[in-house]
Amino acid sequence: MNLYLLHKPYRMLSQFTDRRVDESERRATLADVIPVPGVYAAGRLDYDSEGLLLLSDDGELIHRISDPRHKQSKTYRVQVEGEPGEAALQALRDSVALKDGRTRPAKVRRLAESGLPERDPPLDTRRHPRTTWLELTITEGRNRQVRRMTAHVGHPTLRLVRVAIGPWRLDGLAPGEWRRETLHAPRRPPAGARRGRARGVRR
Incomplete structure (x- = not known):
């Protein structure tokens, strides 16, 4: 295979x-x-x-x-609007209530930089002057889940890059x-x- x-x-x-x-x-x-x-x-x-x-x-x-x-873990690097405080990050870690139910606990950490190549086309920094990179690991696969999670805590996702699925x-x-x-x-x-x-x- x-x-x-x-x-x-x-x-x-x-x-x-x-x-x-x-x-x-x-x-x-x-x-x-x-x-x-x-x-x-x-x-x-x-x-x-x-x-x-x-x-x-x-x-x-x-x-x-x-x-x-099978609860295969998926890790994303997520560029969000603004600068999430610790309360917002902890809410993502614990669980947030979406329209289709509460999420499972997630692993979340703030990143100093993404370590990724620039997107083509790049993000418009004039429209989004203050952004933060997060690394977020979940074990679910709901439709647009990560985007909905960050929007729920007040920081919409501007760019989303999946960097791992299980061991890959x-x-x-x-x-x-x-x-x-x-x-x-x-x-x-x-x-x-x-x-x-x-x-x-x-x-």
């Missing part, structure tokens, strides 16, 4: 086609940057979000990565770049060995 790590650029769909009929309005898609047939995205990133997107040719692996029941990290990939990792499926023990373990050992 193969796993592909892609740095999805800003304003790109997390799919290989754009359903818009008018070709002149076609948005950028994954097909513009990763010419590998037979792979599908494990989860998604919004059109206006950036960062790590995982793709695979193995349906079971895609399910393990994307299914919320964005490190070393520029926007539009990708790399392949070959994973080996775990060997299943013989049927008799499985039955022996299930019965246990008499003492």
Whole structure:
């Protein structure tokens, strides 16, 4: 099985086609940057979000990565409006009440700098003169969850970049770049060995 790590650029769909009929309005898609047939995205990133997107040719692996029941952690670097105080950060850590229910506790820390390349096009600093970078790790996958969380505490998200999904990290990939990792499926023990373990050992 193969796993592909892609740095999805800003304003790109997390799919290989754009359903818009008018070709002149076609948005950028994954097909513009990763010419590998037979792979599908494990989860998604919004059109206006950036960062790590995982793709695979193995349906079971895609399910393990994307299914919320597996609680795969996801880490984001988030540029927010203004300067959140400690109370706002603690609220994000504890839980915030969104329209679809309370969030699970998150890990949140303030960053001195993002460590990321500048976005293309860059953020308009005249419209947003005071911003703060946060690193936020969640174990959920609700629609636009991070953006809703920061807006809830009074600091809307201006830029969002996913830097990690579970053990996989964005490190070393520029926007539009990708790399392949070959994973080996775990060997299943013989049927008799499985039955022996299930019965246990008499003492």
